[in-house]
Amino acid sequence: MRIRYLGFALLTWFPGVLHAQSAAQPCSAPSLRGGFFAPKQETYSPETKLTYTCDNGRKPTVKGWWATSTCQNGKWSHEPQCIDEEACIPPEIPNAKYTENQNGWYENGHTIRITCDQGYEPKDRDVTARCITGTWSSVPVCERSIQACGEPPKIPHAVIIHQEYQEVFAVDSEVQYECEDGYTVEEADGNKSIFCIAGSWTEGPTCRTGPGTGHSGSTVGGTDGTQPGGGSSTTSGFNDRDSRPLPTTIDHCGAHPNVPNGIVVQVERKFLKYQCNAFYTQVGSDTVTCSSNGKWSQLPICKEAFCVLDLAVYKSSGFKLSGVEYVKEGETKQLQCIWVDWWRIFRCTNGRLTYTQCCHANDIYYGRCR
Known part of the structure; x- marks a missing residue:
């Protein structure tokens, strides 16, 4: 008798056990308008697959003229639908996000706007795509930004903390290192973090052994503090590295530097980005950083990239304009x-102006104008 009551109590106290056992629910037959599916039955056991296709003038909400869907926990892996063949299914755009319609498709004429993931930027600044008679026009591409960085450098006796592994890091990203037990960051390094600035990581910390740890590498030379040939020991490269200015935030350098015929188009915590005006071309990096010594990195040069056409010189050629x-x-x-x-026709090549004779519009159209 006690055993029977105990069994009832267990069923009452642990309903989750029964729920886990019955979690895999069957699926009802889908309601498919404008198409048909097989096998045809009222209910489908879990993991059962059905195949469907659509009538003329319609198509599935996934690629292909037929599609499959799987019964998973009482629902179909995608709800079988037949949509107008001029509608569009969601485009696949790597490293990008956009607002997805809840019905799983887009009407003809619909426009989406994408946002690239961190560390990526839209190619040619194209961020929209339009559904035109069943296909997407000019689907944007998110390419790795020239300001982004790859994976952070591996530092001996150190590991990166508070950060999952990834291959691309956006500009101004920060990662922090932690030294292995028995190792510490040199006082000269100070900061355990590195930053992504203009496509490169700043110099990382050095993990070295503390006194009495027994690990090698704490000193260079003899155990008495002298070099084998005499003289006091020094750590190779420390002084050189300490004397080099390190990148820092731009407010440390004051007012933004002036680039003739150029403007600042992007201001970040650790860099400025310049763009040359129209009719000028950029020489050098468009990104300027600030160093701990209060000086800006080398500025880009905006070089003339045009030819001047003075119509008074060609007055005898019979132009309407002046x-x-x-x-x-x-x-x-x-x-x-x-x-x-x-x-x-006038052409500017390497700063030099060349021109053709007066040509008829038909000769220009067919490329016969010389």
């Missing part, structure tokens, strides 16, 4: 001659 025009390096500009549908 004045001065500018042609960007590597580009062309068409200027109309005095005759209708006749044009002269």
